[in-house]
Amino acid sequence: MRTPLFENTAVNAACGARILIKPEMLQHTGSFKFRGASNRVALMSTTERAGGIVAWSSGNHALAISAVAARHGIKATILMPSDAPRAKVEGAERLGGTVRLYDRATEVREEIGADIAARTRAVIIPPYDDPQVIAGQGTVGLELAEQAAALGASLDMALLACSGGGLVAGAATALKARSPATQVYSVEPAGFDDTARSLASGRPERNAPGAATLCDALMVPTPGLLTFPINRALLAGGVAVSDDEVKAxxxxxxxxxxxxxxxxxxxxxxxxxxxxxxxRGKTVGVVLSGGNVDPGTYAACIGA
Amino acid sequence: MRTPLFENTAVNAACGARILIKPEMLQHTGSFKFRGASNRVALMSTTERAGGIVAWSSGNHALAISAVAARHGIKATILMPSDAPRAKVEGAERLGGTVRLYDRATEVREEIGADIAARTRAVIIPPYDDPQVIAGQGTVGLELAEQAAALGASLDMALLACSGGGLVAGAATALKARSPATQVYSVEPAGFDDTARSLASGRPERNAPGAATLCDALMVPTPGLLTFPINRALLAGGVAVSDDEVKAxxxxxxxxxxxxxxxxxxxxxxxxxxxxxxxRGKTVGVVLSGGNVDPGTYAACIGA
Incomplete structure (x- = not known):
């Protein structure tokens, strides 16, 4: 789905800038992840489809893979952390995915996934380290560039959420082709700013263990193997935000x-x-990348 | 703002129909009311503008008039019921409106408004009984017809919320011109189904006093003088929903x-x-007409 691009007087005033909002929570399954999943699954061969899909995800990629697999009649096994939001776990199951929970602290999801793939001949569709997943997420950047141009706006910068870095890598690739002057930034939660620090140092950095964040979707330990070289080449930099800044x-x-x-x-x-x-005073593309949040968490965040 | 029109697999499945959603909470000031306010204010003469505006509203028309008046540099006095949601009262004030609260049970807002207009030479912009306000709200129906056609969809029916009936009267006028086969229905809260009963009886009915509803925006006692003849001529009928149905x-x-x-x-x-x-099995246009709700009420409604 091509999501709209719009601006709001009150948001512009609060930011002191012209903010062009791309609301990816309006995308199928409530996040941009449907784009990468659709692209990758569409490219699976008939033989590959028979073996099914195995994927791991903190939630949004799980929802997207479950929905896309169901549309194509493909079996999908999804590895999700045991502390993932209920909305995401139950949503993936409702969409037809077979969810297997793992312990974020003691298990390595890539190893479990590789084991399942070896036993079942399932195709692994990782959440970000896959060229076709990155390309799919990149359509966010393509649409952002096209829609901003259609509004007569010249994007000074664009900001995108970053976990493994697939969204920002794909979007930056598209933006640099269509809107070369736009400075693209990754945004991470404080304590999980591995991409920001890696961009600064020029090599992949790891987050210290034990950090906590409200941003359940953005908790990877280190940048992706495929995404980081792209981001290092294309991004203007990375920044991080606190839980209080997120709530505001x-x-x-x-x-x-x-x-x-x-x-x-x-x-x-x-x-x-x-x-x-x-x-301040600039034209800024802001991607709101998803909207899958448990009602209790949401109510607390909006001050209910 | 031209709001989008889209559908969602999960909503279609829940309804057993193809539901085309028009999300008017994405409109400026968070409801369709900006349309009617913009149209009416744009048609004010320079002399009229100097006298300012007086309006009454349970909230969304207040926000719309406040914002539109501020854009044009016109003074606006808004009468709002003392039990209106804080989000709406504070929002109108933040947008520059001068809010005067009245008691829904003991005061008649039309009388207070007429008195202010007589003293200040302000122009009264009522929430629905005004041809240019109705015409402005009607752009919802015009866009719905155009956007459905662009999707290749033929609307079997369209449903719109109804209080005084301005939205549904305007939208039905546009829909009947552009998509004559579409059956248009008004939807009211239980206990405030004056339009449904009036459509059935053919003459304006009044709601019994003392009813309560979650739907603070839809609490007028009887259909509008201008809107009811339009709705009587154009609507297929009116229905009502309970608070529990609203929450679901x-x-x-x-x-x-x-x-x-x-x-x-x-x-x-x-x-x-x-x-x-x-x-069931039909193609249905559904207008979600606004999104101005206090966080506590919202949290309770979504089961947080």
Whole structure:
């Protein structure tokens, strides 16, 4: 689905900038992940389809793979952390995925996934380290460039949430082709700013263990093997936001845009509001990347 | 703002119909009311503008008039019931409106408004009984017809929330011109189904006093003087929904569409879900008319 691009007077005023919002929570399964999953699954051969899919995900990729696999009549096994939001686990099951929970602290999802793939001949569709997944997510950047141009706007910068880096790598690739002057930034939660630090140092950095964040979707330990070289080549930099900054942005989105955004999905707007990038007076593309959040968490974040 | 029109697999499945959603909470000031306010204010003469505007509203018209008046540099006095949601009262003030609260039980807002207009030479812009306000709201129907046609869809029916009836009267006028086969229904809260009963009896009926509803935006006592003759001529009928049906629809919109919808704004979808119209297998336009709701109310409605 081509999501719209729009702006809001109150958001512009709060940011002191022209903010062009791309609401990816309106995408099928409530996040941009449907794009990468659709692209990758569409390219599977008949033989591959018979073996099914195995994927791992904190939630949004799980929902996307479950939905796309069901559309194509393909069996999907999804590895999800045992602390994933209920909305995401139950959603993946409702969409037809077979969910297997793992312990984030003691198990390595890539190993479990590889084992299942070896036993069942399933195709592994990782959440970000896959060229066709990255290309699919990149359509967010392509649409952003096209829709901004259609509005007569010249994007000074674009901000995208970053976990493994697939969204920002794909979007930056498209933006650099269609809107070369646009500076693209990754936004991560504080404590999980591995991409920001890796971009600064020039080599993959790891997050210290034990950090916590509201942004359940953005908790990978280190940048992706495929995504980091792309991001290192194309991004202007990376920034990080605190849980309080995330909550303030979720409340603003609730009050003014009437969109349900999840903590990880609002990080780019949180970064602008908190002055983490120099956006004042500029035209800024902000991707709100998802809206899958448990009602209790959401209510607490918007101050209910 | 031209709001999008889209459908969602999960909503279609829940309704057993093809539901084309028009999300008017994405409109400026969070409801369709911006359309009527913009149209009416744009037609004010320079002399009229100097005298300012007086308007009355349970909330969404207040927000719309406040924002439009501020854009044009016109003073606006808004009469709002003392039990209006805080989000709406504070929002109108933040947008520059001067709010004067009245008691729904003991005061008549039309009288207070007429008195202010007589003293200040302000122009009265009522929430629905005004041809240019109705015409402005009607652009919802015009866009719905155009966007459905662009999707190759033929609308069997369209459902719109109804209070004074301006939205449904305007939208039905446009739909009957552009998509004559579409059956248009008004949707009201139980206890405030004056339009449904008036359509059935052929003459304006009044609601019994003392009813309560979650739908703060849909609490007028009787159909509008201008709107009812239009609705009597054009609508297929009117239906009503309970608070529990409203809450179930709000939760579905939260879970699947990731839109913040207010109780009154979700009534058309609630009517389809509850089987109040025979929508099964049909193509149905559903306008979600607004998203201005206090966080606490919203959290309770989505089951947080």
């Amino acid at each position: 942005a979720m409340r603003l989105v609730y009050d003014t845009l009437k969109l349900v955004v999840e903590p990880g999905g609002v990080t780019p707007l949180a970064a602008v509001l908190a002055g983490k990038v120099d956006a | 629809a709000m939760r579905l919109v939260y879970d699947t569409l990731k839109l913040v919808v207010e109780p009154g704004g979700v009534t058309p979808l609630a009517a389809v879900l509850a089987g109040k119209v025979d929508a």
